[in-house]
Amino acid sequence: xxxxxxxxxxxxxxxxxxxxxxxxxxxxxxxxxxxxxxxxxxxxxxxxxxxxxxxxxxxxxxxxxxxxxxxxxxxxxxxxxxxxxxxxxxxxxxxxxxxxxxxxxxxxxxxxxxxxxxxxxxxxxxxxxxxxxxxxxxxxxxxxxxxxxxxxxxxxxxxxxxxxxxxxxxxxxxxxxxxxxxxxxxxxxxxxxxxxxxxxxxxxxxxxxxxxxxxxxxxxxxxxxxxxxxxxxxxxxxxxxxxxxxxxxxxxxxxxxxxxxxxxxxxxxxxxxxxxxxxxxxxxxxxxxxxxxxxxxxxxxxxxxxxxxxxxxxxxxxxxxxxxxxxxxxxxxxxxxxxxxxxxxxxxxxxxxxxxxxxxxxxxxxxxxxxxxxxxxxxxxxxxxxxxxxxxxxxxxxxxxxxxxxxxxxxxxxxxxxxxxxxxxxxxxxxxxxxxxxxxxxxxxxxxxxxxxxxxxxxxxxxxxxxxxxxxxxxxxxxxxxxxxxxxxxxxxxxxxxxxxxxxxxxxxxxxxxxxxxxxxxxxxxxxxxxxxxxxxxxxxxxxxxxxxxxxxxxxxxxxxxxxxxxxxxxxxxxxxxxxxxxxxxxxxxxxxxxxxxxxxxxxxxxxxxxxxxxxxxxxxxxxxxxxxxxxxxxxxxxxxxxxxxxxxx
Ligand code: SF4
Numbered sequence: 001x002x003x004x005x006x007x008x009x010x011x012x013x014x015x016x017x018x019x020x021x022x023x024x025x026x027x028x029x030x031x032x033x034x035x036x037x038x039x040x041x042x043x044x045x046x047x048x049x050x051x052x053x054x055x056x057x058x059x060x061x062x063x064x065x066x067x068x069x070x071x072x073x074x075x076x077x078x079x080x081x082x083x084x085x086x087x088x089x090x091x092x093x094x095x096x097x098x099x100x101x102x103x104x105x106x107x108x109x110x111x112x113x114x115x116x117x118x119x120x121x122x123x124x125x126x127x128x129x130x131x132x133x134x135x136x137x138x139x140x141x142x143x144x145x146x147x148x149x150x151x152x153x154x155x156x157x158x159x160x161x162x163x164x165x166x167x168x169x170x171x172x173x174x175x176x177x178x179x180x181x182x183x184x185x186x187x188x189x190x191x192x193x194x195x196x197x198x199x200x201x202x203x204x205x206x207x208x209x210x211x212x213x214x215x216x217x218x219x220x221x222x223x224x225x226x227x228x229x230x231x232x233x234x235x236x237x238x239x240x241x242x243x244x245x246x247x248x249x250x251x252x253x254x255x256x257x258x259x260x261x262x263x264x265x266x267x268x269x270x271x272x273x274x275x276x277x278x279x280x281x282x283x284x285x286x287x288x289x290x291x292x293x294x295x296x297x298x299x300x301x302x303x304x305x306x307x308x309x310x311x312x313x314x315x316x317x318x319x320x321x322x323x324x325x326x327x328x329x330x331x332x333x334x335x336x337x338x339x340x341x342x343x344x345x346x347x348x349x350x351x352x353x354x355x356x357x358x359x360x361x362x363x364x365x366x367x368x369x370x371x372x373x374x375x376x377x378x379x380x381x382x383x384x385x386x387x388x389x390x391x392x393x394x395x396x397x398x399x400x401x402x403x404x405x406x407x408x409x410x411x412x413x414x415x416x417x418x419x420x421x422x423x424x425x426x427x428x429x430x431x432x433x434x435x436x437x438x439x440x441x442x443x444x445x446x447x448x449x450x451x452x453x454x455x456x457x458x459x460x461x462x463x464x465x466x467x468x469x470x471x472x473x474x475x476x477x478x479x480x481x482x483x484x485x486x487x488x489x490x491x492x493x494x495x496x497x498x499x500x501x502x503x504x505x506x507x508x509x510x511x512x513x514x515x516x517x518x519x520x521x522x523x524x525x526x527x528x529x530x531x532x533x534x535x536x537x538x539x540x541x542x543x544x545x546x547x548x549x550x551x552x553x554x555x556x557x558x559x560x561x562x563x564x565x566x567x568x569x570x571x572x573x574x575x576x577x578x579x580x581x582x583x584x585x586x587x588x589x590x591x592x593x594x595x596x597x598x599x600x601x602x603x604x605x606x607x608x609x610x611x612x613x614x615x616x617x618x619x620x621x622x623x624x625x626x627x628x629x630x631x632x633x634x635x636x637x638x639x640x641x642x643x644x645x646x647x648x649x650x
Pocket of ligand 1: 061
């Protein structure tokens with residue numbers, strides 16, 4: 001299936017596993033936290049109008065408006081969307097992935113989003129990929145998106161899920177097997193008879209959280225269930241049937257009998273730290289939150305309400321419910337489900353990312369918080385010592401009633417069988433569709449809207465310091481904190497003061513001092529550096545602070561691309577021993593950097609330790625050019641200038 005879609009969209013390169021190829025992108029999506037930078041970058045390309053089939057700008061992340069900054073961002077996004085021909089989804093309309101699935105997703109299409117959970121649309125058979133903002137801006141400008149032809153792993157499903165077990169438990173089973181590292185440049189394709197037991201919202205939950213494994217994307221076939229969902233959304237024309245060929249050859253196989261899947265939880269502080277619910281039963285719970293782009297569909301909320309029906313939330317628990325979209329909220333408000341949730345004591349939250357990104361609902365100190373979302377990195381909830389567990393809506397609802405993690409086998413509550421509705425209450429009135437000609441639209445730029453910073457061409461000699469050394473699984477949340485800091489995302493100098501805030505609060509001061517003294521900053525890291533969110537700020541802000549290289553045992557796919565886009569060398573140690581040998585504060589140097597970039601092999605001299613260390617640069621030829629020019633924006637500017645010179649236009 002993946003190969004069929006990639007081949008149908010291939011515009012550059014040769015299709016062969018491991019090759020770098022360019023594909024045409026049909027649709028793009030952005031959300032506000034990454035989106036302001038995407039549109040600023042798009043504007044800096046000097047292109048008037050979106051060139052792909054559909055671009056949608058969602059506002060779902062920074063909807064809590066304390067201070068003017070978020071509202072400034074929203075006003076900019078609304079006006080620039082009208083100017084360049086993008087659809088604008090207004091605040092309150094819902095979470096980008098849930099809304100896109102409902103209203104725009106198309107089977108067989110390519111979708112690129114400036115958010116790592118863009119693969120959600122794989123649930124209806126789209127090849128949906130998360131990427132850095134600049135890659136999305138370029139796709140909107142009609143340029144091909146470059147990726148490595150992935151390995152394709154078949155996840156063959158058989159059987160049927162038992163009561164009290166749902167899609168979240170399936171993806172937690174996948175995470176238990178594949179873990180959160182070692183899956184770069186891989187796609188998970190779901191096949192087998194068990195697929196027919198899963199409706200599109202369930203498939204979307206599974207694809208959504210495949211992102212936690214670090215895969216490029218996840219994909220379900222487009223079949224009768226897909227048509228049923230799209231027809232219920234009044235969008236049957238978006239359906240294109242396809243499935244894997246019977247003799248399709250895969251790079252690996254993982255089989256799951258759905259009947260054997262048990263309720264599970266991802267335990268603190270990683271989505272890959274999986275335990276069975278029966279082993280956690282009895283653990284007291286302080287907070288339960290149902291929502292996020294993983295589990296906020298109509299069926300998820302109806303199930304939650306039916307389990308809670310006739311009960312009042314335990315006095316020990318604060319229960320919050322955030323519908324994934326205005327469509328879901330409207331439907332549950334009209335059929336009595338909303339009042340049932342309210343009667344049970346649920347706090348109804350805005351249809352937005354909210355708690356998932358730590359924007360609100362931070363739990364009390366040392367709290368146990370059960371959430372249906374997809375990430376439980378330390379501190380992401382806004383409370384550093386909170387213990388966050390990721391669970392299904394069923395497990396969440398039982399914990400809300402009993403005040404503790406509860407094994408469904410021990411309760412006397414009938415399992416609610418909830419089917420997808422035959423007709424969704426679709427209402428597109430909160431989208432603002434762009435005018436045919438936006439040239440007269442005035443773009444609104446409040447004081448929170450800055451310019452995208454530009455890098456400087458790479459020096460041939462780098463002399464600097466290991467400004468910070470970190471361990472394994474450093475997420476982009478560690479590099480650029482979200483929550484209360486999110487509102488600075490359109491203001492790079494201000495946001496840069498928070499780089500690594502929760503690991504080394506002095507990092508940004510030290511790095512800025514080095515930069516001003518013309519001393520390069522190096523980041524030393526363990527395995528899976530840059531996992532998690534696609535936020536390109538985790539590259540932009542370090543670039544602004546004068547970081548010249550990240551040297552790690554491994555670097556995650558989207559972050560590696562973001563580092564190249566912003567002119568930071570993504571280098572990997574050949575030996576774990578060398579990673580161990582570098583000490584924070586060591587003086588480091590590299591000579592003949594340009595030649596080493598072209599070769600893809602580096603020698604780092606650790607002056608303090610008196611050692612030479614072998615490193616690899618894993619980058620495509622185009623990425624090497626970006627690195628030499630100081631980032632993709634510089635490369636494009638220089639290419640435009642070269643073309644103008646050739647045409648005699650200075
Ligand atoms: S993971 Fe959370 S913050 Fe990211 S898009 Fe989904 S709901 Fe929003």
